[in-house]
Amino acid sequence: MRTDRLLLQHMPALSIPYRFFLSAPLFGILGALLLLHGGEASWTNRWTAETLAATHLLTLGFMATVMVGALFQVLPVLSGHSVPGQRWLAPGLHILLAASTLALATSFLLHSDPWRLAALLLLAVTFALFLGALGLRLVKPGGGDSVFGIRLAALSLFIAVALGMLMLWVYMGGHTPQWLQQSGGAHLRFALLGWVLLLVMAVSYQVIPMFHVTPEFPKPLARAIPACVFIALVLLTAGSKDRASGLAVALLVSSGIAYAAITLSLFRRRKRKLVDYTIRFWQLGLACLIVALLGYGAAYARPEWSGPASQLQWGVLLVVGFAISIIIGMLQKIAPFLAWLHLQQACLTQPSAMLTLPTMHDLLPRRRARVQFWLHGTSLALLTMAPAYPPLGLPAALALAVDFAWLELSLLKVLRAYRGSLDGINRL
Amino acid sequence: MNGLHEGEILLDASAMEPPEPLQRATVILQQLEPGQYLRMLHRRLPYPLFDACKSLAIDHRHFPGRHSHWVILFWRHEDSATAQYCRKLEP
Numbered sequence: 001m002r003t004d005r006l007l008l009q010h011m012p013a014l015s016i017p018y019r020f021f022l023s024a025p026l027f028g029i030l031g032a033l034l035l036l037h038g039g040e041a042s043w044t045n046r047w048t049a050e051t052l053a054a055t056h057l058l059t060l061g062f063m064a065t066v067m068v069g070a071l072f073q074v075l076p077v078l079s080g081h082s083v084p085g086q087r088w089l090a091p092g093l094h095i096l097l098a099a100s101t102l103a104l105a106t107s108f109l110l111h112s113d114p115w116r117l118a119a120l121l122l123l124a125v126t127f128a129l130f131l132g133a134l135g136l137r138l139v140k141p142g143g144g145d146s147v148f149g150i151r152l153a154a155l156s157l158f159i160a161v162a163l164g165m166l167m168l169w170v171y172m173g174g175h176t177p178q179w180l181q182q183s184g185g186a187h188l189r190f191a192l193l194g195w196v197l198l199l200v201m202a203v204s205y206q207v208i209p210m211f212h213v214t215p216e217f218p219k220p221l222a223r224a225i226p227a228c229v230f231i232a233l234v235l236l237t238a239g240s241k242d243r244a245s246g247l248a249v250a251l252l253v254s255s256g257i258a259y260a261a262i263t264l265s266l267f268r269r270r271k272r273k274l275v276d277y278t279i280r281f282w283q284l285g286l287a288c289l290i291v292a293l294l295g296y297g298a299a300y301a302r303p304e305w306s307g308p309a310s311q312l313q314w315g316v317l318l319v320v321g322f323a324i325s326i327i328i329g330m331l332q333k334i335a336p337f338l339a340w341l342h343l344q345q346a347c348l349t350q351p352s353a354m355l356t357l358p359t360m361h362d363l364l365p366r367r368r369a370r371v372q373f374w375l376h377g378t379s380l381a382l383l384t385m386a387p388a389y390p391p392l393g394l395p396a397a398l399a400l401a402v403d404f405a406w407l408e409l410s411l412l413k414v415l416r417a418y419r420g421s422l423d424g425i426n427r428l
Numbered sequence: 429m430n431g432l433h434e435g436e437i438l439l440d441a442s443a444m445e446p447p448e449p450l451q452r453a454t455v456i457l458q459q460l461e462p463g464q465y466l467r468m469l470h471r472r473l474p475y476p477l478f479d480a481c482k483s484l485a486i487d488h489r490h491f492p493g494r495h496s497h498w499v500i501l502f503w504r505h506e507d508s509a510t511a512q513y514c515r516k517l518e519p
Contacts, residue, residue, distance in 0.1 A: 213443055213471070271443035340447050344454075344476060348483045354454045360447065 012072055012082065014342045014418070016090040020069020021335060022411055023094065027061025027101060028324075028404030034105070035397035040390035045308035046315060053105040058319055059191065061101040062404070066327050067199060068093060068130060071150075073338065074203060075137055078146050083133050096126040104168075113172050120168050127161045145222035149202025152230045156194025163187035186237040188315075193252065194233050196323045197289070198226050201259055203330075211333055212279060214266040221262065228255040246300070253297040260286040260293075277369035281329020284377065288321025312387035320380050320400070328376055328407055335411055336363035339418035346425050353425040363417045368410050375403045435464040435510065442469050442497070450477050457486050457502055465503040465510050473498055487511060 031054040035042050038050025046055070072090055076082045083089065100122035107115035131154060138151050164187050205217045232252035236245055264286050267279055295314050299306035340360055347354045382396035437456055441449030449470060454477070456466050468474070473490060481488055485505040493499040501517065503510040 210472075211445060213445055272445070274445075337447065341476065344447070344450065344480065348479060351458070351480070351483045354480065354484075355458060357451070357454075359451065 011341070011345075012076065012086055012090075014338060016086060017069040017073040017338065018335075018411075018415065019091065019094050020065050020072075021331060022408070022415070023098060024062045024065040024069075025404040025408040025411070027057045027065065027098075029401050029408070030105075031055075031057030031061065032397050032401035032404060034109075035393065035400070038393075040393055043309075043312065043386045043390040043393045046312050049108050049111065051312075053108040055315065055319070056104050056108070057101060058324065060097070060104065063196065063319070063323050063327060065094075065097055065101075066331065067196075068097060070203070070330075070334070071134065073334075074206070075134070075150070078143065078150070078206065081137060081140075084136055085133070089129065089133055093126065093130055096122060096129065100126045107168070116168050116172050120165055120172075123161065123165055123168075127157070131158055131161075144205075145217075145219070146202045146205045148223050149198050149205070149226045152226050153195050153198035153202060156190045156198055156230065156233065160187055160191035160195055163190065189233055189236060192318045192323070193229065193256070196318075197256060197259075198229060200323070200326055201226050201229075204263060207330065207334075208263065208266060208282070211337075212267065212270050212276065213272060214270040217262065217266065221258070225255050225259045228252075249297055249300045253293045256293045257290050260289045275366075277366070277373045278329045278333040280373050281325050281332070281376070284373075284380075285322045285325035285329065288317045288325065288380075292317035292322060309387040313384055316380075316383045316387070320383055325376060325380070328372060328403075331407065331411065332364065332369040332372065335414045336360045339363050339414050343418065343421050343425065346422055350425055350428050353428050356421075356424060356428075358417060358421050363414050364410060368406075368413065372403070372406055372410060375399065375406050379403045433465070433513065435461075437464060437466045438469075439466060440469045441474075442471050447476075449474060450480075453477055453502070454480060457481070457484055460486070460502070460504055462504060462507045463510055465501055465514050468500040468502065469493060469495070469498070470500060471497045474500065489514065 034050050034054040034057065038048065038054070042048055042050045042054070046052070069090075072083055072086055100119060103115055103119035103122050106112070107119045134150075134154050138147065138154055143151075167184060167187060205222055208214055209216050228251050232248045232255065235248035236252070264283060267283065292314055295310070295317070299310065299314070337360065340357070340363060343357055344354070347357065379396060379399035379402070382392055382399050386393040386396045437460075439449070439453055439456060441452070444452070449468070453466065453468055453474070457480075460466065478488060481502065486502050487505050488500055488502045490498050490500040501514045503514050505511075
């Protein structure tokens with residue numbers, strides 16, 4: 001891995017990832033407001049219009065938007081090449097992803113075929129462009145353990161998007177084979193346990209040792225665990241409910257828990273144990289992953305335990321507890337770090353300005369990250385309880401909206417501090 | 429040639445989180461006097477710092493360390509005596 005060497009040679013302009021980071025929390029706020037509008041009914045099962053729309057505003061609008069933006073930053077560093085055409089592709093994909101997310105959410109809310117068709121077409125164009133550009137980089141041989149994981153994550157995304165589009169087609173009355181009409185579970189598994197979990201794994205192999213000075217993830221397991229997760233997902237989709245699928249669930253649950261447990265142990269073994277809210281977010285996210293996977297295994301073994309409320313709780317733990325916790329935590333570190341790195345590069349022509357560079361905490365004060373952690377923890381606790389006690393849905397949705405609003409303000413603060421420092425450097 | 433040199437400034441960055449090594453080294457390099465050099469211990473090669481060295485007129489060399497992954501030496505470009513000393517230092 002030649003991370004450091006490639007970091008600056010191929011580092012895209014700050015505006016490329018940052019446009020995604022800045023717009024993502026707005027979708028989170030919109031999702032929270034929809035849950036607020038849906039009231040207690042949103043918490044009765046996962047198929048209500050508001051729940052489906054809010055879920056996709058969180059997964060596509062927030063999670064996928066940040067992940068796509070981050071891949072524009074990370075992939076050149078890992079693979080050694082920029083994403084082809086990133087200067088036009090990034091703004092184009094950003095608009096397309098936003099438009100597809102809004103069209104999909106509207107189609108759920110209005111039960112409208114024209115909106116479903118619009119969402120279908122927009123999603124097809126968006127992901128064909130994104131996966132095409134990503135695929136051009138990923139098909140090249142080589143790359144480390146992270147690139148291996150990103151390949152499996154991209155494959156999972158392709159399957160999840162294709163199954164999701166088929167489901168939209170079925171909603172529109174389109175004809176599909178019987179076995180494909182029951183693909184909701186597979187869509188959800190490939191999206192959350194494939195694309196999201198595998199991408200988090202792949203990125204964590206790089207960012208955790210680099211940012212938090214921990215030991216590296218054990219080399220023999222860095223590829224084995226993502227491979228086991230992907231194989232389990234394929235077996236679960238291909239097989240019927242028999243012994244093979246039981247083994248696939250066991251493989252999926254044990255691989256995911258092994259990843260989470262090893263990563264948590266890496267944090268315990270870091271050299272300097274300073275208080276760091278990004279690490280707290282990681283610990284919260286990984287703990288939620290463990291609980292969600294245990295719940296998934298238990299629901300498979302004892303289907304009578306799995307009701308609408310526990311299915312919603314499983315979704316909350318995976319989406320808000322695992323994925324969104326880790327994404328928010330990483331943004332607390334990555335946003336000021338990228339801003340600082342671009343400022344440092346701007347100083348190369350003004351060496352005297354290097355002494356005036358702000359610190360990471362000047363760009364994003366630790367206090368803001370601490371408040372973010374407690375806001376997120378509060379909204380997660382309320383959201384997890386709401387399916388069992390729907391009156392909690394109102395404060396839960398409000399807390400989630402505040403959580404995302406605080407994130408948006410933090411990201412804007414970093415941008416303002418960056419622009420102020422850049423002006424200062426240019427004036428010297 | 430591994431004895432302690434009076435002009436040596438030691439920066440052990442092996443347990444520092446980014447961008448602290450870069451921040452601290454940049455401050456030291458800007459204030460480096462003739463006869464002084466910076467010995468930096470790091471777990472990675474700090475390429476962003478190497479880029480900054482070009483504009484600061486600082487030369488550098490690196491080799492694998494015994495107690496850290498990398499040892500990186502920095503000295504002023506025009507300081508030929510220190511340059512000669514640093515180039516003779518053994519890994």
